[in-house]
Amino acid sequence: MSKPVTMIELFYDLVFVYMISRATALIHHLEHGVIAPLALVAFVFVVIVFINSWMVQSVFINRFGQSSWTDIGFTFVDMMIVLYMANSFSAHLHANLQPFYIAAGLLSLTLCLQYLIVLVQTNNAADRNIARAFAAILGGRTLAFLIAGWLPGPLGTIIAVVGVVASWIAPAFTGRYTHQHPIIFGHLLERLTELSIVMFGETIVGIAGFFTQQRFSITSIIIFVIVASLFFAYIATFDHLVDDARTGETGNLLIYLHYPIIFGISMITVSLNFITLPTAKPNFAVTFLYVGITLLYLGLRCARRYQRPEFQCADGTYGWIVGCLMAGYLLSLVLPSRFSTIVVTAIATLASCAALVRRVYQARNIAS
Numbered sequence: 001m002s003k004p005v006t007m008i009e010l011f012y013d014l015v016f017v018y019m020i021s022r023a024t025a026l027i028h029h030l031e032h033g034v035i036a037p038l039a040l041v042a043f044v045f046v047v048i049v050f051i052n053s054w055m056v057q058s059v060f061i062n063r064f065g066q067s068s069w070t071d072i073g074f075t076f077v078d079m080m081i082v083l084y085m086a087n088s089f090s091a092h093l094h095a096n097l098q099p100f101y102i103a104a105g106l107l108s109l110t111l112c113l114q115y116l117i118v119l120v121q122t123n124n125a126a127d128r129n130i131a132r133a134f135a136a137i138l139g140g141r142t143l144a145f146l147i148a149g150w151l152p153g154p155l156g157t158i159i160a161v162v163g164v165v166a167s168w169i170a171p172a173f174t175g176r177y178t179h180q181h182p183i184i185f186g187h188l189l190e191r192l193t194e195l196s197i198v199m200f201g202e203t204i205v206g207i208a209g210f211f212t213q214q215r216f217s218i219t220s221i222i223i224f225v226i227v228a229s230l231f232f233a234y235i236a237t238f239d240h241l242v243d244d245a246r247t248g249e250t251g252n253l254l255i256y257l258h259y260p261i262i263f264g265i266s267m268i269t270v271s272l273n274f275i276t277l278p279t280a281k282p283n284f285a286v287t288f289l290y291v292g293i294t295l296l297y298l299g300l301r302c303a304r305r306y307q308r309p310e311f312q313c314a315d316g317t318y319g320w321i322v323g324c325l326m327a328g329y330l331l332s333l334v335l336p337s338r339f340s341t342i343v344v345t346a347i348a349t350l351a352s353c354a355a356l357v358r359r360v361y362q363a364r365n366i367a368s
Contacts, residue, residue: 003187005194006067008075012057013194015079019050019086020202027270033281035288044263045161046089049104050082051262052168055255056111056138058191062183062251063130064118074110081107098149101160105145112138126180133174141167175250183251186244192258193238199265200231206269219339222346223272229349230268230296234261236356237300243308253305261299267292275338283333286341290329293349297321300356313359321352
């Protein structure tokens with residue numbers, strides 16, 4: 001079974017391009033050479049809220065979407081809410097986040113209403129169970145956000161965090177229902193790949209400053225090589241190694257493994273600028289960069305379950321990647337210059353990517 005990605009879905013993704021740039025801006029600034037802990041916490045919270053909403057909407061469209069006027073109407077309403085939310089959060093300690101919580105509550109409510117409509121309209125027992133479960137999850141998140149928007153101060157934030165964490169984890173326990181109506185794997189894979197490409201797009205925007213008349217140098221080229229090798233590792237995994245024709249899947253693992261990928265790409269985006277900034281502490285910039293790269297590869301490793309049997313990567317492949325990244329990290333910590341760090345990182349990421357690409361060509365040669 002297949003399902004094409006619609007133009008409405010791609011249009012919906014455009015607001016997330018803006019959201020990602022706004023969220024990543026939370027960790028673009030340094031205090032005393034490092035990212036402020038509050039800014040990092042705010043970034044994680046905001047990204048989970050937005051991406052979880054995107055995931056819920058994408059899974060709904062995957063199972064129940066019919067490109068009806070109702071679906072289109074909800075999509076446009078959600079887009080306006082997301083745009084408002086993207087302009088209503090801050091990492092400042094005393095920032096008023098109540099408008100953000102209320103908007104997030106309304107976004108959760110629209111998602112909940114879509115599942116309630118399915119619950120009312122369908123007679124299929126499996127679909128009713130799925131709709132009931134997700135309506136309950138989203139209803140709880142709606143209530144938590146609206147209460148948080150009404151309560152000022154730390155108490156409201158605590159309630160919002162509890163609601164987000166609960167609604168983020170809860171779908172993992174719906175397998176007994178979702179197995180009865182599996183997702184269309186190829187469609188969900190394509191949607192998640194598009195989201196990841198949007199994230200890499202933000203990385204390209206982040207390194208664009210290295211490609212000006214004033215700053216262009218060999219460093220610019222090497223930094224681009226780092227980004228290209230990481231992108232190629234992602235594509236080698238999800239465009240070649242993963243079987244997009246799988247059936248009987250709930251999609252939960254595919255969704256959750258993309259969270260470390262998304263966070264990793266965001267960390268890489270800001271770190272590539274940090275490692276060239278004199279105001280950034282070198283060890284912090286290097287560590288933040290390699291944590292981001294590790295998160296990206298952790299997500300790729302978790303996708304091993306979905307690989308075609310003939311394309312399965314051996315443990316030795318991932319052992320090689322771990323060794324390359326560990327060696328690159330340790331060398332970057334002891335090398336005296338920032339340029340050396342960039343060169344070593346480029347070599348480490350190229351060597352890691354090459355291991356996955358080599359597996360693709362090996363499998364193709366065997367198949368032929």
